[in-house]
Amino acid sequence: MKNENKIKLFLVDDDAVFLKSLEMEFLQHADFAIETYATGELCMENLSHSPDVIILDYLLDGIDKNAMNGIETLDKIKAYNPDIPVVMLSGQDKIDVAINCMHHRAFDYVVKSETAFIRLQKIITTIFRYQKMEKELNWYMERM
Amino acid sequence: MPTKNLSFKPERKKKRAAELSIANKELVFQTGEKKKRAAELIIADKELAFQNEEKEKRAAELIVANYARSLIEASRDPLVTISNEGKITDMNKAFANITEMTHEKLTGTDFFDYFTDSQKAREVYQEVFAKGFVVDYPLTIRDGKLTDVLFNGSVYKDEKGNVLGAVVVARDVTEQKRIEKEMLEAKVFAELATAIAEEEKSKAQSAALIAENAVKAKQQFLSNMSHEIRTPMNAIIGFTKVVLKTDLSAKQKEYLTAIKMSGDALIVLINDILDLAKVDAGKMLFEQTPFKMALSISAMLHLFETKIQEKNLELVKEYDNKIPEVLVGDPVRLHQIILNLVSNAVKFTTEGKITVSVRLLNEDEEKATIEFAVTDTGIGIAESKLEDIFETFRQATSGTSRIYGGTGLGLSIVKQLVEPQGGSINVKSKIGKGSTFSFKLSFLKTKAEAELETEVVELDTEIKNIKVLVVEDIALNQLLMKTLLDDFGFERDIATNGKIAIEKLQNKSYDIILMDLQMPEMNGFEATEYIRNKMNSKIPIIALTADVTTVDLAKCKAVGMNDYIAKPVDERILYSKILGLVKKPVIIKTDEHKENGNGKSKKSKCIDLDYLIHRTKSDPTLMMEMISLYLEQTPPLISAMKKSLHDKDWKLLYAAVHKMIPSFSIMGISTDFENMAKQVQEYASTQLQTDGIPALVLQLEDVCAQACMELQEEFNMIKNTKNEK
Numbered sequence: 001m002k003n004e005n006k007i008k009l010f011l012v013d014d015d016a017v018f019l020k021s022l023e024m025e026f027l028q029h030a031d032f033a034i035e036t037y038a039t040g041e042l043c044m045e046n047l048s049h050s051p052d053v054i055i056l057d058y059l060l061d062g063i064d065k066n067a068m069n070g071i072e073t074l075d076k077i078k079a080y081n082p083d084i085p086v087v088m089l090s091g092q093d094k095i096d097v098a099i100n101c102m103h104h105r106a107f108d109y110v111v112k113s114e115t116a117f118i119r120l121q122k123i124i125t126t127i128f129r130y131q132k133m134e135k136e137l138n139w140y141m142e143r144m
Numbered sequence: 145m146p147t148k149n150l151s152f153k154p155e156r157k158k159k160r161a162a163e164l165s166i167a168n169k170e171l172v173f174q175t176g177e178k179k180k181r182a183a184e185l186i187i188a189d190k191e192l193a194f195q196n197e198e199k200e201k202r203a204a205e206l207i208v209a210n211y212a213r214s215l216i217e218a219s220r221d222p223l224v225t226i227s228n229e230g231k232i233t234d235m236n237k238a239f240a241n242i243t244e245m246t247h248e249k250l251t252g253t254d255f256f257d258y259f260t261d262s263q264k265a266r267e268v269y270q271e272v273f274a275k276g277f278v279v280d281y282p283l284t285i286r287d288g289k290l291t292d293v294l295f296n297g298s299v300y301k302d303e304k305g306n307v308l309g310a311v312v313v314a315r316d317v318t319e320q321k322r323i324e325k326e327m328l329e330a331k332v333f334a335e336l337a338t339a340i341a342e343e344e345k346s347k348a349q350s351a352a353l354i355a356e357n358a359v360k361a362k363q364q365f366l367s368n369m370s371h372e373i374r375t376p377m378n379a380i381i382g383f384t385k386v387v388l389k390t391d392l393s394a395k396q397k398e399y400l401t402a403i404k405m406s407g408d409a410l411i412v413l414i415n416d417i418l419d420l421a422k423v424d425a426g427k428m429l430f431e432q433t434p435f436k437m438a439l440s441i442s443a444m445l446h447l448f449e450t451k452i453q454e455k456n457l458e459l460v461k462e463y464d465n466k467i468p469e470v471l472v473g474d475p476v477r478l479h480q481i482i483l484n485l486v487s488n489a490v491k492f493t494t495e496g497k498i499t500v501s502v503r504l505l506n507e508d509e510e511k512a513t514i515e516f517a518v519t520d521t522g523i524g525i526a527e528s529k530l531e532d533i534f535e536t537f538r539q540a541t542s543g544t545s546r547i548y549g550g551t552g553l554g555l556s557i558v559k560q561l562v563e564p565q566g567g568s569i570n571v572k573s574k575i576g577k578g579s580t581f582s583f584k585l586s587f588l589k590t591k592a593e594a595e596l597e598t599e600v601v602e603l604d605t606e607i608k609n610i611k612v613l614v615v616e617d618i619a620l621n622q623l624l625m626k627t628l629l630d631d632f633g634f635e636r637d638i639a640t641n642g643k644i645a646i647e648k649l650q651n652k653s654y655d656i657i658l659m660d661l662q663m664p665e666m667n668g669f670e671a672t673e674y675i676r677n678k679m680n681s682k683i684p685i686i687a688l689t690a691d692v693t694t695v696d697l698a699k700c701k702a703v704g705m706n707d708y709i710a711k712p713v714d715e716r717i718l719y720s721k722i723l724g725l726v727k728k729p730v731i732i733k734t735d736e737h738k739e740n741g742n743g744k745s746k747k748s749k750c751i752d753l754d755y756l757i758h759r760t761k762s763d764p765t766l767m768m769e770m771i772s773l774y775l776e777q778t779p780p781l782i783s784a785m786k787k788s789l790h791d792k793d794w795k796l797l798y799a800a801v802h803k804m805i806p807s808f809s810i811m812g813i814s815t816d817f818e819n820m821a822k823q824v825q826e827y828a829s830t831q832l833q834t835d836g837i838p839a840l841v842l843q844l845e846d847v848c849a850q851a852c853m854e855l856q857e858e859f860n861m862i863k864n865t866k867n868e869k
Contacts, residue, residue: 015777015806015807016776017770021810024759028759065796091803
């Protein structure tokens, strides 16, 4: 937040411990502006902060039944701005969950594990490379 | 006129006189002639008479001759007379018939021409004339049919004894020949048949022998195979059990459980086959040991409790308290019988209850007769099938094994275990209502104490430092025993045979020996004998045997073994038996040890902050943040988990446990718990084996509570050190 050029990450997970550890990792390994939210609702409220990437837990309504779940949150984010890349996080290593996420236009799906952070990091790098390519392409297209 | 004629008269008279005299003379002559004639006539008469007589004689002779001829002609036997030159002089009709020629044509022809073998015919003729007769000379007449005949002949002579010719009678022996031939053939056939019969008999005998051998071989094969299969199966089951105790994902655990269950089923089957083979071979022996009936039955039924609970059935025990406490019999077999019946009952019952009743039928000075009954509310058996179900490999319906599994050996074994013990088995059943299997057995009463049956002691990992010597030659079994004993926390040494075991015993002291029976060099019996008699050691020895049924348990006891364990070794039984035998000295040791253990466990924690330290790069603030977050988050998760379990809210349980998982690794809590949590998740999501959940949840709760406690301590420590800084 000190620097406006920093990439802004939203971490959304109701598992405070994991959320914290993830935040820790991102802060240590890269220079990100990070905002963490325990629920999908909170995330939605703060979308105006215009995050560059959102990392969203799949199971947000586990304990609190009334809470918005990950997919619902994902849909709302996409409704708000379809260009925000969302990476889904889940404790479940299940294909159908992954596919479901993809159908809801998640950028990727990562299983919570020790390697989750590394994967997220790579995904974020990819996202930006992709976005850069897209921008360049658009720029060339306009020129043409 | 006579005078007139007188002139003439004298002359005439004279002439007349002359004439008269001539006439007289003539007359005389004529009379003479007549007389001559008469005489001639008489002669002629005589001649005639003679001739007549002769004629009559002839006629009579002729009649006789005709009669004889007619007799000859009437004979059916061909008769022929031959001359010295071998020419046919006469024959009867039969001969003409047989040669199909007329009398005329035959007469004067060669006798020999009418036979197939004229040389032989010539011999007949020569013999007749040489010896005067011939008896039963065989020849074949060359007629249309080649009639076989026997010749009987003799020469005939005139009054003076001159040989006139030979008369030969041929007897047609075609019929006899035919009969003879048939007889001969029949005889040949009979001989052949006898030979065949004998051959068949010997074949049958050898077949019987082969069959007998085959049966023996079959039994031997089954027995061998079962043994051979059992050894690797022991290893499979044993190691599966070992692996089951390591960190596994729910899936792996499920698969391994499946392996173990299949293995157990296979062992049961193999044991069944072995038992049957033994019964067939008449090798089934029944022990006569004093045992406590009530204890024995309840211990056995204990085995079914989980299974029965799983199927939501009710197990009702009805035990007659009048039954003498200690009885003499074969508790192992009794177990086996009841086990088979109860497992059938459980298998075929989906709802209701299983009643096991033990009633005292009658009792006298010497023995007590007890009726055991297992009643279920299962599928029942059709009346018509009740006879069959005790037969080997029979089930009530062919579909039974498809639906319920099993080989149909159980009941046949039950029957063969009950009947040789002088008991009887009965079954009553109604389709859809259930079945009752009952059997009566008599047990001798005794005043002797029952042998202590080791009660199954739950694993208590606190009891350690028991030194065990395992004497076992098969590497796999060694490894298995090693693993098991290591699990118990016992010290163990392995000896590959009795000899090595004795060497080890001489150099080191052990608390107990586990002794395999079949080993090279020195087997278990010999080794035990040596230990007891030469070394005068009272060290407890447990026999390890793959086949409780064949091994003479009495022999184990005779050489001084304290107990036996059947392979595959059930770790709980192994543990209880070891403990039971080493008990007293252990208790003292255990107490000390427990303290040590407790001291140790204080040091060993469920959490490990290495990961956190690494991640936070030892930043105390971050660490504290993390820890406090965990401390904040976990208690509600635990309560949510407990609540959801209580409410059977599987979804919530799933979610709560799900949330716990990531923090396990962060806080360095053993992956065991992570796997446990994953298992709970899986059970919760599939809603299978939900009865396994409470125990797991409890463990998770415990570990989380402990982690919270420990983390609180860590938190305070970090806080303190931070403040100090």
